[in-house]
Amino acid sequence: MSGEIVLSVSQLGKSFKDKKIISDISFEVKKGEIMAILGPNGAGKSTTIRNIMGIMYPDEGSVTFAHYKSGSIPRHKIGYLPEERGLYKNVSIMDILMYFAELKDYPVAKAKKRALAYLSKFGLEGKEKTSIEELSKGMGQKVQFIASIIHEPELLILDEPFSGLDPVSQEVFKQEIKELANNGTAILLSSHQMNLVEELCDRLYMIHQGSKVVSGTLSEVKKEYANFKCTIHGDNEPALLEKIPNVLRIEQKGKQTILYLSAEMDIPKWVKQWPEGIQVEELSIDRTTLHEIFIQIATGTGTKEGVQDA
Template sequence: MNTMLTVKSLGKSFKGKQIISNISFEVKQGEIMAILGPNGAGKSTTIRNIMGIMYPDEGSITFHHSKGATIPRHKIGYLPEERGLYKNVKVMDILLYLAELKDYPLDKAKQRALDYLKKFDLEGKEKVNVEELSKGMGQKVQFIASIIHEPELLILDEPFSGLDPVSQELFKQEIRNLAQNGTAILLSSHQMNLVEEMADRLFMIHRGQKVIYGEMTDVKMEYANFKCTIHGKNNKQDLAQLPNVQRVEQEDDRSIIYLSKDVQPTTWLRQLPNHINIQELTLNRISLHEIFIDIATDKNLLQEEGVEHA
């Protein structure tokens, strides 16, 4: 796949405080790349630098072969976390206005707007003022605005905010469709389950620096150790003394046993003694959500096993 966006050694400071430092990653054509991190980690600063809202103190941003102020912004779509649609303007008028700002043909924009309004269950809302829409409906219109001009790179900052489960599924499918048709997508979201389900690669940032970068499957293999959840009344200390156990968390009759790196699940299960009370058992890798919490709260649980955060 062709590389659409290259961020190299990005650095930015405000009033002498380093906000991001040595940030480097790529977004390729047709992939969904997630940029993750807790509040204040530097995600928004990175995105604003890419969008040209501000410029870095160090490093470079390349879109195709263009850099800095020469980047063709009309080829980029952006759904900001903070919504910015004019409230007293009709839905179709605002969509056509934003398409015109991107130098996109208005006849094509109008047809695309009608098609997307129908797809997102907003058919007949084109003459409604934005302020009359619910939060979820407004989010759909904002999403349409970010893609109406057929961008080559699409930046989505918290795209699932305010959406019910049905609308989330619609968004997920459309984001996948866009990627399959060649759009490079940079996705930022705190909904780790959706990111884990959708992203091809991820870049995790904490305190302005990279902590994890790689393909989702590789990240899961590298950082997501296995955990075993047992429902049944058991002594926590007994479980902690089992082989290859990193730690045990217990609540009522549910015990979560976190296993050490490179443990063989089937071999470990055979070693469970007969006296362990098992009403129900599941064994899987820890989720991206748990990896995120581990890093964001500085538990350093992954590093305890000798693995550093990339």
């Protein structure tokens, strides 16, 4: 990443009637970076994105895109995949892609070449004249994704890009998003699929009830919020496992046991304190997942000392 800031959101605030929807939302997205904006339903993610896109305007704060102020953001520099998909049903794939390219003032010949390359990459080769209504939901989503990047945007905003995709298509999208970032596109991504966010994103910004609750790199967030978790595969009696020190909670299912530990642990020293007789066929120790952190924070049971016992 070059460190060049492409999008800057500063102290954004928006109200509807007397209800504050978002307050003091501030973050940056840099060139070649994948930034996740997260939060439960109703947290304010869509409102934030709509303010960035100029679909609505903030009551407070500002959005700056590569030196352009709010209200004059150059649309041809931005790609947008909305959560609510929508393409003209009776139009062919190639015509709809050319239409989106034209909206962004992108050269037609160049757009057609890019369209054919992406159709081939996404398994839609030879379907240029197929109408949108003839496509499956997943294929239609691929076309809309291509439409959002056909004009080589500097900033790409993806709202739930993996929703409704099968695992193979998710993998295709993941690889393409990574490639776009590697080529310098700044990407702001919103998704409820935390496992994919963990795989893709450089940084994250979590909103809850309209305000920031977490931000930073994934490693920073995990260090600040995530407890350690030890998974043991072995035939062990609960009474023996309960003798292991510094365990907050034990989950046992068959031969698999998960021990939830505190955030600050001297792991090598802790393992030496185990009682004799613990059977270990496999063992792994890591931080709790982003999905678990998300659930705990959204439900108010997570703290900066680590995700707490639910």
